Amino acid sequence: MTEKAPPCRLTGLVLQQLTAMDNFVMGEQSKRSCSTDVRRSPRKKIKVEKSERMKEEDPEEEEDAVLAEFAHPVPWRKIEADGLDCDYALLFSKQEADQLFKQLEEEVVYSTGEAAKVQVFGKVHDIPRKQATYGDEGLNYTYSGVKHSARPWTPTLEQIRDAVTRTTGWTFNFVLLNRYKDGQDHIGEHRDDERELDPVSPIASVSFGAARDFIFRHRDARGKQSSQQIEPVKLELAHGSLLLMNPPTNTFWYHSLPVRKKVLSPRINLTFRRILQGSKK
C-alpha cells in the first residue's frame, strides 16, 4: 500500500525549474532514449484539498477537484530501456541547490564504526565515501550485510523530502545519504532490491554538488561471459537534480557511480525510499 501524498501547492519553484532545465546535460547515449515532456510525468494523481469555505459553498465542485492532476509540473525527461524506467528533472534552481548543499554540510551526521563499513563476500571493508541514514522513528534498513537505523529527520532533509513529494506525488519514510569528497569516492555496481523496500515505490535520487556520471548496466550484460549485448545507460546527475528510479528498474539493472579522477569537489546524494513498516526494530 502506498500512502496518499499530502495536499499540494503551486509555488514559484515551477518557473525556476523550467529555466533550470535549459542547463540540462546528459550523456550522448542516453540522449537517444530520452524525451523531455512537461506533461508526461511520473506522478500519481493525488488529492488536492480545498478550503473548508469552498467545500461549504460547492460540495460537488469539491468532489470534482479531489482527483486533480498534480499541480507542480517540472519538465521531466523520460529514460527508458528494456526493464528500465526512470524520470529525470532539475528539481532545484542553482541558488536553492547551493543553499541546500550548505545546510546538509552543517546538519548531516555521517556514520562511523560498523555502519561505515560494507561486507563483500564475507569480508568487511571501509566504504569509499561517507554514509548516513535518516527516516521515520524505529526504521531499519539492512544492505551490504550491515544494519542501518534511521536518525530522526533534520529540517533540511524534511524540506528536500517534501519537495520530492510535491513534485512526484510519492511519499518516503527513509533516506540514505552518500557523500563523495571528490571523484575518488565512488559506489560500485549494485541494485537497490532489498526485501525491506516497498516494491511498488520508486526510489527518488536527489543530487547536490559536483555533477557525476551515473551508469546503469543490465543484469544480463555484466562481465565477460554476459548472455546478452545490452548497452549500458549513462547519465550525468546534475546539481539540484532528481532521478526517479521506477519499478522494475532495480530488478533488471545495476547502477554505479564510478571513480572520476578529474572531479575535485564534493557531492552529496540522497536516495529517498519507502521501507515496509515491518522493518521496524
Ligand SMILES: O=C(O)CCC(=O)C(=O)O
Ligand atoms: O550517489 C549516487 O548517485 C548513487 C547512490 C546509490 O547508488 C544508492 O544510494 O544506492
